[in-house]
Amino acid sequence: MDLHWNFFLALERDVDVLSRYVEFDSRNYDCFSIEIARILVAASGEVDVVAKQICRAADSHSSARDMIDYRRELMRAYPRIPDFRVKMPRFGLDLKPFEQWKRHNGVPLWWKAHDKIKQEKNTQYHRASLKHALNAVAGLFVMVLHLYRDKAEAGELLPSPQLFRPDHAHDNGTTNHGLEIGISYRL
Numbered sequence: 001m002d003l004h005w006n007f008f009l010a011l012e013r014d015v016d017v018l019s020r021y022v023e024f025d026s027r028n029y030d031c032f033s034i035e036i037a038r039i040l041v042a043a044s045g046e047v048d049v050v051a052k053q054i055c056r057a058a059d060s061h062s063s064a065r066d067m068i069d070y071r072r073e074l075m076r077a078y079p080r081i082p083d084f085r086v087k088m089p090r091f092g093l094d095l096k097p098f099e100q101w102k103r104h105n106g107v108p109l110w111w112k113a114h115d116k117i118k119q120e121k122n123t124q125y126h127r128a129s130l131k132h133a134l135n136a137v138a139g140l141f142v143m144v145l146h147l148y149r150d151k152a153e154a155g156e157l158l159p160s161p162q163l164f165r166p167d168h169a170h171d172n173g174t175t176n177h178g179l180e181i182g183i184s185y186r187l
Contacts, residue, residue, distance in 0.1 A: 037128030155182035
């Protein structure tokens, strides 16, 4: 059972429902709400869990416990993560959730927003923006693909996402699994 894949897909469904109420357009990126905050916090929390697992899979002695540690360890094992583009074709969006990892000790902006909301919700609630939530879910997508790397590359992570897609550099075509078509990812 691919528990983390299923969690990502559940969040993706929440994002799809949200799109009925907020237009996914860069002009709305600063929009914030309780539902957007919930998606941001849930996705960020799951990134934390999954990144820790990937670090431990790469090094059984890993002591990674925060985003700076994850960046350091995961960049050694997967140096292309900061360049991973996640497309949302239905909305014409192109996200790079780990782009800030290109800088020394860089932390994703959506992760900083998540931390601020957790610690100071009464004054930082506005950071629960659409842009941060979408990037957090895209970040979860990237992390889960790396956690289930073998299945991802074989096109066996099913069902396929409906909103989030890899860019051409990480898309290796499709596979037919009877009644379902899987995406083969290039990691």
